[in-house]
Amino acid sequence: MIDLKHVSKTYGKKDSEFSALNDLSFSIPDNKTVAIVGKSGSGKSTLLHLLGGLDRPTEGQIVVNDLNLTKLTHKEMDKYRSNQLGFVFQSFFVEANLSCYENVALPLEISKVASRKRKEIIEEALEKVDLADKLKSKARTLSGGQKQRLAIARALVNKPKVILTDEPTGNLDSVTGDKVIELLFSIYREQKSTLVIVTHDMDIAKKCDIRIYIRDGEIERIESIKDKDKDK
Amino acid sequence: MYWKDILRRSGQSLKQAKVRTLLTAAALAVGGFTLTITLAAANGAKAYGNKLIDTNFNPSSLIVAKNKHIIGPKGSIDKPQPYNSSVIASGPNGKLVRVLDQQDLKKLATFKGVQSVFEPYTSSALYITAKNAGKYTGSIAAFDPSISHQFAAGRISTRLTSRDVVLPQDYLSLLKFKSASSAIGKTITVQIRQVLGKQETKHFKVLAVLTAPSTLISGNINTTLYVSSKEAKSINDFINQGTINYQHYLTATVLVKDGTNPAKLLATQNAIEHAGYGAISAKDAQATISQIVNVLQIIILVFGLITLIASFFGVVNTQYISVLERTGEIGLMKALGMSNLSVRWLFIVEAGWIGGIGAIFGSGLAVIVGTLLNPWISKQINFSNSSLLIFHPLEILALIIFLILVATIAGLLPARKASRLDPIEALRTE
Ligand SMILES: Nc1ncnc2c1ncn2[C@@H]1O[C@H](COP(=O)(O)OP(=O)(O)OP(=O)(O)O)[C@@H](O)[C@H]1O
Numbered sequence: 001m002i003d004l005k006h007v008s009k010t011y012g013k014k015d016s017e018f019s020a021l022n023d024l025s026f027s028i029p030d031n032k033t034v035a036i037v038g039k040s041g042s043g044k045s046t047l048l049h050l051l052g053g054l055d056r057p058t059e060g061q062i063v064v065n066d067l068n069l070t071k072l073t074h075k076e077m078d079k080y081r082s083n084q085l086g087f088v089f090q091s092f093f094v095e096a097n098l099s100c101y102e103n104v105a106l107p108l109e110i111s112k113v114a115s116r117k118r119k120e121i122i123e124e125a126l127e128k129v130d131l132a133d134k135l136k137s138k139a140r141t142l143s144g145g146q147k148q149r150l151a152i153a154r155a156l157v158n159k160p161k162v163i164l165t166d167e168p169t170g171n172l173d174s175v176t177g178d179k180v181i182e183l184l185f186s187i188y189r190e191q192k193s194t195l196v197i198v199t200h201d202m203d204i205a206k207k208c209d210i211r212i213y214i215r216d217g218e219i220e221r222i223e224s225i226k227d228k229d230k231d232k
Numbered sequence: 233m234y235w236k237d238i239l240r241r242s243g244q245s246l247k248q249a250k251v252r253t254l255l256t257a258a259a260l261a262v263g264g265f266t267l268t269i270t271l272a273a274a275n276g277a278k279a280y281g282n283k284l285i286d287t288n289f290n291p292s293s294l295i296v297a298k299n300k301h302i303i304g305p306k307g308s309i310d311k312p313q314p315y316n317s318s319v320i321a322s323g324p325n326g327k328l329v330r331v332l333d334q335q336d337l338k339k340l341a342t343f344k345g346v347q348s349v350f351e352p353y354t355s356s357a358l359y360i361t362a363k364n365a366g367k368y369t370g371s372i373a374a375f376d377p378s379i380s381h382q383f384a385a386g387r388i389s390t391r392l393t394s395r396d397v398v399l400p401q402d403y404l405s406l407l408k409f410k411s412a413s414s415a416i417g418k419t420i421t422v423q424i425r426q427v428l429g430k431q432e433t434k435h436f437k438v439l440a441v442l443t444a445p446s447t448l449i450s451g452n453i454n455t456t457l458y459v460s461s462k463e464a465k466s467i468n469d470f471i472n473q474g475t476i477n478y479q480h481y482l483t484a485t486v487l488v489k490d491g492t493n494p495a496k497l498l499a500t501q502n503a504i505e506h507a508g509y510g511a512i513s514a515k516d517a518q519a520t521i522s523q524i525v526n527v528l529q530i531i532i533l534v535f536g537l538i539t540l541i542a543s544f545f546g547v548v549n550t551q552y553i554s555v556l557e558r559t560g561e562i563g564l565m566k567a568l569g570m571s572n573l574s575v576r577w578l579f580i581v582e583a584g585w586i587g588g589i590g591a592i593f594g595s596g597l598a599v600i601v602g603t604l605l606n607p608w609i610s611k612q613i614n615f616s617n618s619s620l621l622i623f624h625p626l627e628i629l630a631l632i633i634f635l636i637l638v639a640t641i642a643g644l645l646p647a648r649k650a651s652r653l654d655p656i657e658a659l660r661t662e
C-alpha cells in the first residue's frame with residue numbers, strides 16, 4: 001500500500017522557489033502496476049524519488065507499507081531502500097568493469113546477506129533475466145538490453161515489495177524495450193510486488209492497472225482499470 | 233555492509249584504474265624506500281658503533297680523564313688558565329686539556345670497587361726492526377689483558393715480562409718472518425728517541441702475534457706493539473723526559489670489580505666523577521655514538537617525510553578524481569540503501585590500499601636493493617665485515633602501517649565528499 005497525502009515538493013529558496021509537485025494525494029493498493037505519465041519536466045522523476053526515499057517532500061505525508069517515510073531517520077531510510085525497494089533507471093548504472101555476478105551481489109552485500117547464501121540467490125536472479133550464461137562476464141561486454149536486464153536482476157535480487165523504474169526503456173530500441181517491459185511484468189507477477197513505471201510511452205502505460213497523469217506538478221487525472229478489462 | 237565486502241569492493245575499484253593507482257602508489261613508494269633505507273642505515277651504524285666499542289672497550293671498565301667531560305666540545309678548555317702543571321696543550325689544534333698525573337693514577341686505584349688502574353703509556357718508536365729487515369714506524373703501548381685479543385700465534389699465559397712483545401700481524405712480512413708461528417721467540421728491536429735527540433735501543437722477544445681486529449677504533453692499533461706495562465711506562469718516560477708531557481696522561485682505564493654488574497659499575501663511576509674526574513663506560517660511549525647517528529637519521533627522516541607530504545597530496549588528488557569519476561556509481565549505491573558511512577569507508581579503504589601497495593613496493597625494493605648492495609657498500613666505505621644496512625622486520629612492518637595510515641588520512645576528505653553526494657544529483661550524471 002502506497003499512500004500520499006497533500007504531498008508537495010518545492011526546490012530552491014524563497015526568491016527563486018520552484019514548485020515541482022503541488023498537493024498530490026492518492027493511494028495505490030498492493031500488488032498493482034502503476035504508470036506515472038506526463039510531459040518532460042512535469043515532475044514524474046521527482047515523485048518517484050519521493051516514493052523511493054531518495055528525497056523528502058516539503059509538505060505532506062508518504063506512507064509505504066505502513067512506513068511513514070516523512071518520519072524516518074537517515075539510517076531507517078537506507079534500510080527501507082535496501083529491504084523494500086528495487087530501482088531501475090533509464091541509464092542502467094551497472095558497474096562496467098565488474099562481472100554480472102558482482103553487480104547483482106551489491107544489494108545483498110548492502111543488506112548484509114551472509115556471503116555463503118548469496119551465490120544461489122544471485123544465480124536465481126540472473127536466471128530470471130536470462131543472463132545465467134553471463135555470470136562471469138564483465139558488464140561492459142553486454143548489450144544495452146542485457147545491461148538493463150542486469151539492472152533488473154539487481155533490483156529484484158532482494159525480493160523487494162516495490163519496484164520503482166524511471167524510463168526503463170528510454171535508452172533502448174522499441175523491440176528491446178518491449179522485452180524489458182515484458183520481463184518487468186513477469187517479475188511483478190511472480191514476486192507479487194508493486195511495480196511503478198515512470199514513462200511517457202502510452203503503450204507501456206496502457207498495460208498498467210493504474211495510470212497517474214501528471215502535469216506541471218499536479219495530478220491531472222488517475223485512471224484505474226478493472227482486472228477483467230486488463231485481461232482483454 | 234560487512235568489512236570483508238568493503239575491503240573487496242574498494243580493491244576492485246582500484247583495479248579499474250590500475251595506472252592511476254600505481255602512479256600514486258609510486259609516489260608513496262619513494263617515501264617508503266627512503267625511510268626504509270634510512271632506518272636500515274641507522275641500524276647498521278648503531279650496530280657498528282656497538283661492535284666497535286665491544287671489541288675495543290672492556291664493558292666492566294671506565295675511561296677516566298681529569299676533565300669532567302671526556303667526549304664532546306666541552307672536553308677542552310677555551311680560555312687561558314693560571315699556570316697549573318695538569319693543564320697542557322694537546323690535540324691537533326693545540327687545545328688545552330687537563331691531564332692525569334702519577335698521583336691521579338694512584339688515587340684512582342683507591343676508589344671503592346676499583347680492581348686495577350691501567351694506563352697504556354702510548355709512545356711512538358723511532359723505528360722498529362728485526363734481523364735482516366728494514367726499519368719501520370710503529371708505536372709502543374702497554375698490553376691490556378682486560379680487552380679480548382685474537383692471536384694468530386702464541387698466547388699470553390700470565391703477564392708480560394719486560395722482554396716480551398706482542399706483535400701485530402702486519403709486521404710479519406716486513407720484519408722477514410715467514411709465518412706467525414715462526415716469529416714466536418724471535419727478537420725484534422725498538423729504537424726510541426728523546427726530544428733532545430738521545431736514543432736508546434730495546435730488544436724484545438715476540439711472545440704472540442695479534443690478528444688484525446675486525447673493527448678499529450682508531451687506525452693505530454694495527455701498528456701498535458704491546459709490551460708489559462712497566463716497559464711501556466719506562467719507554468714513555470724516556471721519550472717525554474724534559475717535556476710537558478712527562479708523566480702526564482690524557483686518560484686511564486679503570487677496571488671495576490664485577491663491573492659487568494651495571495649497578496657496581498655505576499657506583500664506581502659516580503664515586504670517580506664525584507671526586508672531579510670525568511668517567512665514561514662502554515654504555516656511555518655507545519650512547520654518544522647512537523646520539524650522533526640519531527641526529528643524522530632525523531635529518532634524512534625529514535627528507536623522507538617531505539616526500540611523504542608530496543605523496544599525501546597525490547593520494548588526496550587521486551581520490552578526488554576517483555570520487556568524481558564514480559559519481560553515478562555512488563548515487564546508485566546510495567539508492568540501493570548503502571549508508572553514508574559505508575560509502576565513506578569504501579573510499580577511505582581505497583586510499584589505504586594505495587598506501588599499502590606503495591609501502592610494500594617501496595620497502596620491498598629497499599630491502600632487495602639493500603641486501604644486494606650491502607657487501608659492495610660495506611667494502612666501499614671500509615666497514616670491514618659489518619653490514620651498513622640492517623633491516624628489522626618489525627620496524628619495516630611499522631613503517632608500512634604508518635604509510636597506510638598516511639594514505640588513509642589523505643583519503644578522508646575525498647571520502648567525505650563521496651558520502652555527502654546527493655544520490656539524485658549523482659544519478660543524473662549519465
Ligand atoms: N534539484 C532541483 N532543483 C531545482 N529544480 C529541480 C530540481 N530537480 C528537479 N527540478 C525541476 O523540477 C521539475 C520536475 O523535474 P523532474 O525531473 O521530476 O521531471 P520529469 O517529469 O522527470 O521530466 P523528464 O521526463 O524530462 O525526466 C523540472 O522543471 C525540474 O527542472
Ligand SMILES: [Mg+2]
Nearest residue numbers: 044045046166
Ligand atoms: Mg525524469
